[in-house]
Amino acid sequence: MTAGIEMRSTSAKSDGVFTTRLFRAGETVLVGVIEKRLSKNHSHASQVGENEYVLHTGLTSKFNHSCNPNCGIRLNATGAHDFIAIRDIRMGDEATFDYAMRNYSVDYFPPACKCGAKGCRGHITGWKDLPENRKVDYAGYVAPYLLEMDVKLQRRSRNKDGQEISSMTVC
């Protein structure tokens, strides 16, 4: 479903996705459809698991990153990522999400972030480098596997006393 959004060229960045109508907070902006599964990450891939990547069809890969996005990610019944409005989006606004909502680490983007948003982090980070307060802000709008990764890695990095252990002593 792409009713209500279209791709446009932007001067500052490359192509972006813009709304052609008002979206209310909570509305689905784009229903994700998986085109194919990939064996590794690449610049248009969506991460859907610790080592699982997919390509979505249509406009999914055209959504730009923002450090103050108006869309979030929700897994649909097919395992694809839908984009959901996390606040009202006016007609003609660019629809954006935070790449950290989808990718645990970001490997294929330039280090400087040009999103221009208030509170820009200065560089595009993955979930693993997202500040804790932003993780809280994004609750309910991130790929679910990211939360599982956090739990798994916390378990790996703590010993039975609950203290951090150095990477040298991991058995």
Ligand SMILES: [Zn+2]
């Ligand atoms: Zn930014």
